[in-house]
Amino acid sequence: GAVVSQHPSRVICKSGTSVKIECRSLDFQATTMFWYRQFPKQSLMLMATSNEGSKATYEQGVEKDKFLINHASLTLSTLTVTSAHPEDSSFYICSAVTGRGQPQHFGDGTRLSIL
Amino acid sequence: AQSVTQLGSHVSVSEGALVLLRCNYSSSVPPYLFWYVQYPNQGLQLLLKYTTGATLVKGINGFEAEFKKSETSFHLTKPSAHMSDAAEYFCAVSDAYGSSNTGKLIFGQGTTLQVKP
Numbered sequence: 706g707a708v709v710s711q712h713p714s715r716v717i718c719k720s721g722t723s724v725k726i727e728c729r730s731l732d733f734q735a736t737t738m739f740w741y742r743q744f745p746k747q748s749l750m751l752m753a754t755s756n757e758g759s760k761a762t763y764e765q766g767v768e769k770d771k772f773l774i775n776h777a778s779l780t781l782s783t784l785t786v787t788s789a790h791p792e793d794s795s796f797y798i799c800s801a802v803t804g805r806g807q808p809q810h811f812g813d814g815t816r817l818s819i820l
Numbered sequence: 821a822q823s824v825t826q827l828g829s830h831v832s833v834s835e836g837a838l839v840l841l842r843c844n845y846s847s848s849v850p851p852y853l854f855w856y857v858q859y860p861n862q863g864l865q866l867l868l869k870y871t872t873g874a875t876l877v878k879g880i881n882g883f884e885a886e887f888k889k890s891e892t893s894f895h896l897t898k899p900s901a902h903m904s905d906a907a908e909y910f911c912a913v914s915d916a917y918g919s920s921n922t923g924k925l926i927f928g929q930g931t932t933l934q935v936k937p
Contacts, residue, residue, distance in 0.1 A: 711863070737923055748910065748927045749864075798863050802923055808854055809925055811863035 711812025728799030843911030
C-alpha cells in the first residue's frame, strides 16, 4: 500500500520551456503533498508543502512564480517549472502523507535536464 | 527548531559485517524519527519509523534502530550487510508532534553505504 506515482521520470527540454510534473497517490488519499529538490550527492531540499484545495506553502528562497504548485484533488499534485533554465536542472521528488504524524511516501522522482 | 546530523557521509563495510549508520537529532518537542533509503535515480523508501512506545523499532530488510532520548540518537543497524544494501540512507525528524504540526521532514545530509564483497 501507500504507492506514490510520479510522472514523467525524465525530461529533457530546451531553455525557456515550461515543464509539468505530476504526483499521484494511487491507493490512498493524501491530505498533504510535499515537493523536494535534490542536487547530486546531496540531501533533499524541501521546496513547498501542498494541501488539497489551498495554496501551497513555499520554503524561504523558493520562487513561487517559478515553481507553480497545484493540488486540485486528494490524489494529485502538480509542479510546473515555468520558463525553465539550465540552473533548474535537478532531481525533483514528491511525497504524500495520509495524515498528521504519518510517514511520507515518496515518488520515484523526475530527472529534469534543461539544455 | 529541529535538526538532524548524520555522522559519516560515507560508510564502507564488508558483506556479512555489521552495519551501523549514526544519526543524532535536535528537537524542542518529542520527535518522530525516520530512516529512509534511496537507490540511484529513485525516490526514498521508508525503512522504519519511531513515533511513541517501544524505543527499539524494526524495519524492512533486517534493519532496526533504537531511539535513545538521553543521547538524542537514532542509529540504524543491521547485523549482516548484503550487497543489495548499498545505497544512500537518510535520517529524518518530523515536527508532527509539535503545535505547528506541518508534518515537514528535516533530513540529515545522508550516508552512502558501500558494501564490499
